[in-house]
Amino acid sequence: xxxxxxxxxxxxxxxxxxxxxxxxxxxxxxxxxxxxxxxxxxxxxxxxxxxxxxxxxxxxxxxxxxxxxxxxxxxxxxxxxxxxxxxxxxxxxxxxxxxxxxxxxxxxxxxxxxxxxxxxxxxxxxxxxxxxxxxxxxxxxxxxxxxxxxxxxxxxxxxxxxxxxxxxxxxxxxxxxxxxxxxxxxxxxxxxxxxxxxxxxxxxxxxxxxxxxxxxxxxxxxxxxxxxxxxxxxxxxxxxxxxxxxxxxxxxxxxxxxxxxxxxxxxxxxxxxxxxxxxxxxxxxxxxxxxxxxxxxxxxxxxxxxxxxxxxxxxxxxxxxxxxxxxxxxxxxxxxxxxxxxxxxxxxxxxxxxxxxxxxxxxxxxxxxxxxxxxxxxxxxxxxxxxxxxxxxxxxxxxxxxxxxxxxxxxxxxxxxxxxxxxxxxxxxxxxxxx
Numbered sequence: 099x100x101x102x103x104x105x106x107x108x109x110x111x112x113x114x115x116x117x118x119x120x121x122x123x124x125x126x127x128x129x130x131x132x133x134x135x136x137x138x139x140x141x142x143x144x145x146x147x148x149x150x151x152x153x154x155x156x157x158x159x160x161x162x163x164x165x166x167x168x169x170x171x172x173x174x175x176x177x178x179x180x181x182x183x184x185x186x187x188x189x190x191x192x193x194x195x196x197x198x199x200x201x202x203x204x205x206x207x208x209x210x211x212x213x214x215x216x217x218x219x220x221x222x223x224x225x226x227x228x229x230x231x232x233x234x235x236x237x238x239x240x241x242x243x244x245x246x247x248x249x250x251x252x253x254x255x256x257x258x259x260x261x262x263x264x265x266x267x268x269x270x271x272x273x274x275x276x277x278x279x280x281x282x283x284x285x286x287x288x289x290x291x292x293x294x295x296x297x298x299x300x301x302x303x304x305x306x307x308x309x310x311x312x313x314x315x316x317x318x319x320x321x322x323x324x325x326x327x328x329x330x331x332x333x334x335x336x337x338x339x340x341x342x343x344x345x346x347x348x349x350x351x352x353x354x355x356x357x358x359x360x361x362x363x364x365x366x367x368x369x370x371x372x373x374x375x376x377x378x379x380x381x382x383x384x385x386x387x388x389x390x391x392x393x394x395x396x397x398x399x400x401x402x403x404x405x406x407x408x409x410x411x412x413x414x415x416x417x418x419x420x421x422x423x424x425x426x427x428x429x430x431x432x433x434x435x436x437x438x439x440x441x442x443x444x445x446x447x448x449x450x451x452x453x454x455x456x457x458x459x460x461x462x463x464x465x466x467x468x469x470x471x472x473x474x475x476x477x478x479x480x481x482x483x484x485x486x487x488x489x490x491x492x493x494x495x496x497x498x499x500x501x502x503x504x505x506x507x508x509x510x511x512x513x514x515x516x517x518x519x520x521x522x523x524x525x526x527x528x529x530x531x532x533x
Contacts, residue, residue: 122151126408139247141469142513144408145506148415149423168481171413174406175474176373180355181403182245182272183377184396190265197449198266201462202273205444206241209466210281212440213237217433224429225500229488231289236501238285239476240437240508241278243271244469246407247513263458267465272374275471279370282475283318286482322368325361326375329354333380337395347398354380410470414477418506422499430507437512441466464516468509476505 129147130140191198214237221228248267333354341350355373362372381392442463449459480498483489489497 122412123405123408126412130408138517139467139469139513141244141247141407141411142510144411145415145510145513148412149418149420151412151416168477171410171474171477174409174413175471176355176359176370177352177399177402177406178410178470178474179275179370180351180358180373180377181396181399182275183374183379184381184392184399185245186269186272186378186381187265188269188382191262191269194262194266195269197453198269198273200448201266201444202270203277205270205441205448206274206277206281208444208447209437209440210237210241212443213240213433213436216436216440217429220429220432224432225426225504227493228497229486229493231486231488232483232497232501235282235285235289235479235482235486236476236505238278238282239472239479239505240468241281242275242468242471242475243267243466244471245271246403247467247469248465263461263465267462270465272378276371276374278471278475280318282478283367286485289486317366318368318371320368321366322362322371323375325365325368325372326358327379329358329361329372329376330379330383333376334383344394344398347395348402351395351399352402407470410474414473414502414506417477418503419499422496422503423506426500426504427507430504431511433504434508434511434515437468437508438463438466438516467516468512472505472509476502479505 125147126144129143133140133143188195214234217233217237218230221233245268248264248271336354337347337350341347354376358372358376359369362369380395383392442459445459445463449462451459454462480502483498483501484491484494
């Protein structure tokens with residue numbers, strides 16, 4: 099008896115691949131709508147949905163190897179960051195630029211430092227055998243906040259977050275992405291293992307590698323800024339010269355994001371920074387007489403940004419192993435509680451009480467939601483683990499599965515917990531409109 103073919107004719111994809119793919123995205127949209135009805139972040143619902151997708155469905159696709167998955171999440175991350183740059187309007191946070199810069203840079207570093215120290219203290223009890231280098235790299239994934247999750251938070255609170263706080267959170271979210279990317283890249287270089295340096299202590303390693311790593315970070319910054327500014331400055335002329343209708347704006351937006359990323363990588367590895375700077379410079383350029391404005395580009399990019407975010411969320415759920423997930427739940431729950439507390443410390447330390455009320459500080463603390471960007475970095479983290487100090491080749495794969503699951507738990511609980519806490523606080527103390 100003839101057996102039906104297991105793959106689509108002329109492809110390496112399994113039968114039913116496209117049907118399954120379409121149904122997954124439809125289910126993700128349904129989960130997002132249901133979460134909005136329950137006044138919860140849509141990203142949390144999509145993450146829960148991703149756990150229900152059989153991982154065998156992905157593993158059967160022979161053409162979807164590590165390179166393809168890396169490309170998929172890298173493209174999604176670039177589009178998310180470009181959109182974040184387009185949505186960052188510096189004019190709207192007039193008078194709060196300093197607060198946004200402090201919260202998006204020093205605030206990220208304080209949050210990561212506190213969370214990392216707690217993880218170092220808890221890991222021997224709940225996740226024994228976790229190398230310090232791997233622990234700090236995992237923490238570096240958690241620095242970036244998410245603008246889409248902040249939009250969901252506004253809906254979850256009922257009254258919304260309006261006025262200066264909303265614009266401040268959006269700017270801080272965009273800047274935190276850039277700072278997190280730099281921290282992640284710096285940690286990867288600084289924590290790499292060496293065959294003849296096992297006897298070195300951490301202080302000796304820092305002394306020998308820190309100047310080199312600072313030079314690498316400087317090169318990334320310079321390359322990203324230069325490439326992003328170049329693309330952002332020529333973008334208006336390209337749009338005016340090439341675009342005939344609104345329908346073509348999306349194609350131009352994607353092309354600009356890819357050119358910025360590629361030019362940044364070519365100049366010195368600052369591709370993701372270049373993507374953000376390109377969107378930021380275009381969105382905040384001088385007013386010009388044109389049929390197309392920055393808000394038009396952001397408007398046509400919004401559906402693609404949503405698709406990229408859902409892709410990252412679904413991809414991590416497919417990669418998380420159930421056994422690894424169960425083993426890290428206690429530690430993930432504790433870190434999910436530590437993360438908003440660490441952000442609260444940063445908010446209290448960096449924002450003066452004379453400028454922000456206690457209720458505004460609470461909203462800013464709860465606005466540090468993690469979603470797509472930390473999850474995308476978590477995928478990159480698994481690729482870097484075999485090269486870190488203290489991580490043997492035999493340990494890299496199971497350790498990667500555990501840390502991937504750990505970040506999944508932290509992000510999911512963070513998305514669910516903070517809106518509930520803020521709603522509870524709002525019920526106790528009604529929040530007035532924040533202008």
